[in-house]
Amino acid sequence: MAEAILVPQVGQDLTEAKIVALHVKLGDKVKKGDLVAEVESEKASFEVEAFAEGTVIHLPYKLGDIATVLAPLLLLGEPGEAVADARDAAPAVVGPTAAMPVAPQSAPGDGILRSSPLARRLAARNGLDLRRFAGSGPKGAIIRRDIETRMAAPAFGTAALAFRGLKAGTGDPVVFIHGFGSDLSSWRPFLSHLTLANPMQGLDLPAHGASPPLDDADFESTVAHVAQALTEQGLDNVHLVGHSLGAAVAAAITLHGKPRVRSLTLIAPAGLGPRIDGDFIAGFLAAQSEAALSLWLGGLFHDRASLPQAMIRATLAARADGQLAAGQKRAAARLFEGSTQLFSIREALALYAGPCRVIVGIEDAIIPAAQATGLPGHVALHRLAGVGHLPQVEAAPLVGRLVMETVRAAG
Structure with missing residues (x-):
């Protein structure tokens, strides 16, 4: 499913922002943390950072356009993936969260x-x-x-x-x-x-x-x-x-x-x-699949149905290179x-x-x-x-x- 990087709100009560720079084009691969665009209000300009990974599959705005705040600025997905309606894309998660989930909407100022x-x-x-x-x-x-x-x-x-x-x-x-x-x-x-x-x-x-x-x-x-x-x-x-x-x-x-x-x-x-639930710590750190991780992360909630899929995907993406989980395992052994x-x-x-x-x-x-x-x-x-x-x-x-x-x- 495509994920949307949203147009940030660049000031209280503002509903529009001008696209003053686009640092990606269709087909580009984007990593978490990459600078993808710059937008400005009447008073200041701001850089927009990607908080998800994927290929740029849709760019609804071009340089100089006036964009709607919290509308999709670009969509990330798999190469060749088509999105019929940008509104169907899920807002990109804000970062990895093993101890606290990220809501699937973007708050003002995200990114x-x-x-x-x-x-x-x-x-x-x-x-x-x-x-x-x-x-x-x-x-x-x-x-x-x-x-x-x-x-x-x-x-x-x-x-x-x-x-x-x-x-x-x-x-x-x-x-x-x-x-x-x-x-x-x-x-x-x-x-x-x-x-x-x-x-x-x-x-x-x-x-x-x-x-x-x-x-x-x-x-x-x-x-x-x-x-x-x-x-x-x-x-x-x-x-x-x-x-x-x-x-x-x-x-x-x-x-x-x-x-x-x-x-x-x-x-x-x-x-x-x-x-402390040591089984949770060990199981969370060892989980390498969505199925395994969802079982452990569900334990953070009183109502397990509240666990968002975005939280699982973000956690897996953050530990993809193995370095983050390895560092946390070493820390857990001392804590x-x-x-x-x-x-x-x-x-x-x-x-x-x-x-x-x-x-x-x-x-x-x-x-x-x-x-x-x-x-x-x-x-x-x-x-x-x-x-x-x-x-x-x-x-x-x-x-x-x-x-x-x-x-x-x-x-």
């Missing part, structure tokens, strides 16, 4: 990598990947200062973690940290449930998404790398929102002092007790021993004094919700009935409201 021409030239000249930057320019654009700051920073581990601006704003940023097997793009559908004015960013944990694996990828070193990466991004004060392993990392970062964590929202957090978590965040929660919420699904089959007991009195606990390991998906409106309340409670 946009904003950067100035000078920043692009500097990055290319120095072999830097713009996808690893959080921009400090207008609407989160990557500008010259961002490139020069990274070039002046000391060497970081084996390589820098991938960052991406998810939404522009003002004030202290909200940084989202995904769970084991997922990546930062998995948060994009959830952002539609937030009306915060703060800028929002995501990062890929080591051996996830665009971040390289680390030789010392146990829990403590992972936390140290993430804390250092946040500091190197110039983030002195942050609100952290984490899911599963990412929630545990977020909590442990508070012990580092830098950056200053103004609020914590922990969704289905690891690290509150020893138990878990069978069905035992080899780390705890209870000390961090006891010492953290800022606004903090823990949100768990009562039907969580991966990390038992019963472990979220005996929390410090200042930590708010929300137990959601009929929800599994993905509260931010299965109860997105409620979780969105709780995240906003936590951030705003920090003042």
